[in-house]
Amino acid sequence: MRILIIGPSWVGDMVMAQTLFQCLKQRHSECEIDVLAPEWSRPILERMPEVRAALSFPLGHGALELATRRRIGRSLKGQYDQAILLPNSLKSALVPFFAGIAKRTGWRGEFRYGLLNDVRTLDKARYPLMIERFMALAFDRGADLPTPYPRPSLRIDPLSRDAALAKFGLSLDRPVLALCPGAEFGESKRWPAEYYAEVAEMRIRQGWQVWLFGSKKDFPVGESIRERLIPGLREEASNLSGDTSLAEAIDLMSCADAVVSNDSGLMHVAAALNRPLVAVYGSTSPGFTPPLADQVEIVRLGLECSPCFERTCRFGHYNCMRQLEPAPVLEALQRVGGQPAEVV
Template sequence: MNILIIGPSWVGDMVMAQTLFQCLQQRHPGCAIDVLAPEWSRPILERMPEVRQTLSFPLGHGVLEIATRRKIGKGLSGQYDQAILLPNSLKSALVPFFAGIPKRTGWKGELRYGLLNDIRVLDKQLYPLMIERFMALAFEPGAELPKPYPRPSLQIDPASRDAALAKFGLGLDRPVLALCPGAEFGEAKRWPAEHYAKVAELKIREGWQVWLFGSKNDHPGGEELRLRLIPGLREECTNLAGRTSLAEAIDLLSCAGAVVANDSGLMHVAAALNRPLVAVYGSTSPEFTPPLAEHVEIVSLGLDCSPCFDRTCRFGHYNCLRELKPRPVVEALDRLLGVPVEVQ
């Protein structure tokens, strides 16, 4: 059985989509799963053994360009038995339709009647978690999902990891604390740099080194964090944000003895690498998209105004993050580090 997945547009969602791939392989052993997704997602999908190949989708998020979608669809004609769509947009349903894929499965979304012929109506009470909404598309409508749920698990190639360590002149002579202080969604997901710096200072004094991860947009925030450290400690903190490819970031994160991250794509990557992880939540909630791993501590204040799911604080104070001081994060780290976890 050949299955085409129309992939999501966010790093964290792509990581969580592996739960669907795992369910498909359980239900249809040996099925071939191809994922049509933005090129940036290739390093994630290449580290999922359930995926046969990644098909690069050339259009940016929100771009319609029906002619291009028709051309892509016609090029895939006759190759697949089923298409499963993870986005809920009308645009995402066009390629499978133009490809003439016999079974086109997805949740009811933007006017997709006719484009989908296996259309599902979402019961949010039955499937409150995002992974449940992904996994359910592998089964018949309304099915009870088999438990325990699978967890994302990214596979690392040691040679690729060693090449990344060499490229950035990094060593593993001391344990690594990885900090992921960014969040593409917005400021309301970002724990303040001064709080991250306090955690970094403490671990460096304990003999750790600190690596900062993120996108190009996160590099200035990483520098702000690093410059808050006094000389002598600052040299033990390496700002990799914006310097690595996503593939290199994944491989280097696999070296971490512990990770502290906002609710972000890199948080889900760290969980899928089974790194001891402290996840800091402010405006969002772990009730929908929690990190899916064994060695996880979630830290949140749970204020009355949160979760609001806004990109910026409607009150302007960001208290759900500013008032979340370093101590509970450090205590969570200490609890996690009391249980040894091997670096992959």
Template sequence: MPYRILIIAPAWVGDSVMAQPLYRRLKHYRPDAHITVLAPDWTLPLLDRMPEVDATARNPFGHGALQMGARWRLGKSLRGQFDQVIVLPNSLKSALVPWFAKIPKRTGFVGESRYGLLNDARQLDKQALPQMVERFAILAESAGAPLPRPIEPPLLRIDPASRQAALAALGLSEAKPVAAFCPGAEFGPAKRWPAAHFAELAQALIAKGYAVWLFGSAKDQPETSAIAKLAGTAAAGNLVDLAGRTSLAQAIDLLSIAKVVVTNDSGLMHVAAALQRPVVALYGSSSPTFTPPLTELAEIVSLQLDCSPCFKRQCPLGHFNCMQQMHSGMVEAAIDRLLARDHHIRLQAI
């Protein structure tokens, strides 16, 4: 009989990627574990690409929605199906379904005073565990046990047939090396490198023979449209705006083709890192100490101003210097350093 584990997964794409090392450790400690992940619809394509996940279930509750009756009904429908649940979000609401489901072992951080809902409640030491991936991974350990390091990074698997289907569906070609730009950031504009800087970098990379693909959701279309417009006629035929045109599944498959990914601190940054693509990550209002790209093939670009990281959605000082003063030449130099390192690593592997 397998040891049946339910994971209450995060709602953010980046956090969903960073949870994978936890799943890997659970499988390592309990080879008989059967892992089911309860997650929002938009993160399911990520879970489909994680070999450690045996099954998924749809989490129907939107951000902030209590819906006590619906949570009780879902919990009741899960009774008797699991031996343990690990609750990754720290909200009170996220612990209700496992409690209603009467799952024998309910693991998670105390969070919003969840002592009554979790019977394996842990205290989070933020200084000992500065990174989000560490805070997830330690929940595979016994209460009070230290976190074994290093943590293996997330790794998403790609089906070549699915990737070819995505290329065909979008009319894309691999004839030129692809520079993928991810100019969005769900948290807010303070995490976004300006469109004018992205456009300047696009012009420079196209002059070097690259094709530039812009990734993002429909919400990012104003940003990607501005980049395409500012890049001008020199980018015609070599810059493709994919924002709002792909599913997350297609975006994952297409990002796996990129020779380099230039990205804000966002969910797609973590996807690109988990695809083992060379990543140049741009940080202003947020910190690479907390949520870095989890790959050796990464270059962090940050001005490290006195006012950053502020972790605000909008620049509280009104000048946005942490991103405005990060000119495209700095990022282009980071790309050159990163690709030289990638080439060296590949030569050593031969």
């Protein structure tokens, strides 16, 4: 059985999509799974043993370009028995339709009747988690999901990891605290840089080193965190934001002894690497997309105005993040990160 997955457009969603791939393999052990998704997702998909091939989708998020979608679809004709669509957009249904794939499965959304022929109606109460909504597409309509749920688990190649360590001049002679202070979604997901700096300083004083991860957009906040450290401690923090590829970031994060992250794609990467993790939530909720790992601590205030799921605070105060001071995060970090070294 050959299955084409139309993948999501966000890092965290792509990581969580592995639960669908795992369910498909459990149900059809010999099935072959290819994923059509943006090129940036290749390093994630290459670390998922369930995926046979990552197929690069050349169009940006939101672009229609009907002729290109028709061309891609026709190039896939005769290759797949089923397509499963994770996005709910009309655009995402075009390639499987043009490819003439016999069974085209997805949730109802954006007038996709005719483009899909296995249309599911989502019961949000039955499937409150995103992974449940992904997993359900592996089974017949109305089937119960198997428990316990699978968890994303990214595979690391030691040679690739060691090459990344050498490239950035990093060593593992001290415990590593990974910090992920960015959030592509928006400012409402960002815990303040000064609070991250306090966490970094505490761990560095306890004998740890700090690695900062993120995209090029996150480089300034990474530098802001480093600059808040006093000379002598600042040298123990490496701002890797924007310097690493996604593949290198994944490999390096697999070395972390503990991770502190906003609700972001890198949070889900850390969970899929089963790193001890403290996840800081403000405007969003772990009730929909929680990190899935053995050692996870969720820290949030749960103010009356949150979760609002807004990119920016409609009140302008960002209290859900600004009133969440470092102490509870440090306490959570202590619980997941083991005993620190002697204070120096």
